[in-house]
Amino acid sequence: MWLPKGSYGTATARIKSYTSHQLPCKSCKSFDMKICVYQDYYHFLFIPFFARSGKTASIRCNDCGEPVLTRAILEEYEAKTRTPFYLYSGLIVIALIIGIITTLNLLKQNEKKQLIADPHVGDVYAITQTSIASYYFLRLNKISADTILAWKNNYLYYNTATMSAADDYFDSSTTIILTRKLIQQMLDKNEIFSVDRAYDDSKGFNRIR
DSSP: OOOOTTSEEEEEEEEEEEEESSSOOTTTOOOOEEEEEEEEEEEETTEEEEEOSOOEEEEEETTTOOEEOOHHHHHHHHHHOOOOGGGGHHHHHHHHHHHHHHHHHHHHHHHHHHHHHSOOTTOEEEEEETTTTEEEEEEEEEEETTEEEEEEESOOBSSOOSSOOTTOOEEEEEEEEEEHHHHHHHHHTTOEEEEEOSOOGGGOTTOBO
16 A cells, blocks of 8 residues: 555654753853753654654753753753654554444444344344355344244345345245244344334335235
């Protein structure tokens, strides 16, 4: 993959600026000094990911620009300056994305558990067959006490399916008998990939023959 020159690697950021009126300039005798602290960081596509250890400082006279090279003072400012969080922006964004995906997945799983605990006629279960990496649909058509009757769709899907193919349908001539305990066991084994209830005709789950 082609990337723009300089879009990844290391760079240097000025992370803090100070003004000091306690140090005299050896050249012009002014007491107006500017201290800048820098830190290197790794970036990708110009987004900072994490900071490198160590900082560097510079002190210059604001009047004549003469540098002050007092090592003890430079080290003092390097030590007291904290690494800013924005140098970890890339890692923070990745962590946020992972957190959002995890939260959405947990919400989806909790919703699925609630729908299965209270089945309704018309609910459509996407069933995973892990042995052959395929999926099919079951549409609940009758619920009485502990017994649940369902129709199976006509196709077998080899990719994750969230809706029926245009010419797929549920076959009402063959009824599959389930129980509440069985569908709970299927959920526990991750055999029920998803549950659809409030769907419209665009998903194709209302096609029954």
